[in-house]
Amino acid sequence: MDLKAYLKNYGKVVDEALDRFLPAENDLPASVHRAMRYSVFAGGKRVRPILMLAACEAVGGDHQLALPAACAMEMIHTYSLIHDDLPAMDDDDFRRGRPTNHKVFGEAIAILAGDALLTEAFILMSSPDYAAKVGAGRLLPVIREIGLCAGSRGMVGGQVVDMESEGKMEIDLATVQYIHTHKTGALIKASVKAGATLGGADEQGIAAISRYGEAIGLAFQIADDILDIEGTTEEIGKDAGSDEARGKATYPAVMGLADSKRRAQELVEIALEALARFDASADPLREIARYIVARKS
């Protein structure tokens, strides 16, 4: 299969749906809606929503069943980037080569745009149209799962520990693993799990897809850490070597570059094994797993 075409096609599907689902730029108050859209349409690769659509299709579901939840996931991911970039947090002026939200709209609007995007995600997932399509009984567990993975025992928790360990002299592997599985891994796992649930998978199917999600979530972050060392600033869209400069907790810092690469490769194998029970419908998930460690940006 042509993964590049697949990613491009579904990236477009997600972009168009996000444009439909988000409040219009001129809805009052316009400033916050402009700020929300600025960051949502800032060139993100839509990794999480595409994974959700792909997981839905892997278990035999129509991707439309997962589309609103996939867009909600992207809104949550975007809110987390806006808040992470704030001066009180990572204090980043640029993201993907564009000024960060607070540099354009000011800190107050950036905080509120993040808050509104997080809220909008839950508004979207609880819409009556969506409930009519997938059933309220199937939708509620998805909302809860996504909430749990985004909250203080998920992504937010990962961000807290990441911040608290920054600049520390000794960071052990358990801490690095906690940060990665929570900060990045949680939303990736929730994405594929939600996709499988919305696509109508049985319990074993959902469990298999979850194992896949856990493995690629971790592989994705290790690959990111490696890219930060080996990639050029142009390729990765931020300063190369910035993790090391900040004393960030990363895999290469704790277990070395060679072992990190080996671990990432192992995780891809685990991810592929988890998909053994699925037919060719799961090929996009398989290709994405392979792509994660091979990508250059």
Next chain:
Amino acid sequence: MDLKAYLKNYGKVVDEALDRFLPAENDLPASVHRAMRYSVFAGGKRVRPILMLAACEAVGGDHQLALPAACAMEMIHTYSLIHDDLPAMDDDDFRRGRPTNHKVFGEAIAILAGDALLTEAFILMSSPDYAAKVGAGRLLPVIREIGLCAGSRGMVGGQVVDMESEGKMEIDLATVQYIHTHKTGALIKASVKAGATLGGADEQGIAAISRYGEAIGLAFQIADDILDIEGTTEEIGKDAGSDEARGKATYPAVMGLADSKRRAQELVEIALEALARFDASADPLREIARYIVARKS
């Protein structure tokens, strides 16, 4: 009826439930969970959750049906206070006589604690136990309504316009009304509407309770504006006259003190009329409406 005892009793019910529903203080990462609990248990009067329980009972429902959603509402209210107090927003050092969240835990944790409380609200409302009790089909519209009232077209929108009009020379009545109905009114209306829905009211019942909520929401804010002028610093727990000093958009600033008092009183009458169809079960709602304009803090 004894409103004071009612508020005290249901305040305790809400406090105990919040303690049960929130992640424990020692759950990892402890810093963010401590920060969440610090602000949730900072002496709030639990106005919104008690209104939700009272609305549920007014339509003949057991208040237990509304308890998780009522706690979720208080989490959303608390997150909004934490973020509003941030240096980039209102920059307040004290709230209810205690140091604000970011003064105790730092700005980064305060931002994340707010994010986590907002997320936790939706986690709580989508719990399988709760869905089993009230039914997924009744729960989803409540989640959506609360989201809409909290997001960019509700509370966050009100905060944006409030911020943007601060210090402006001329603020018209329409803007003040927009700020009040969105920033404070939206969550109050959503509280009673959710209570009525969860209590099993029919459409007319929900509509009547919503009219009540709109009226008292606005009355509540006008009374707050009046208190800011007439109350002592000790009574209201913040600097008296601080709205005027900041050039805040308030009712007294736009229509004068006497007319503001008259308007608040009128709104209480409207609220009571909206409850005409309900029996003595709605007495707590009636007493709360009268109390809103009579209170001294």
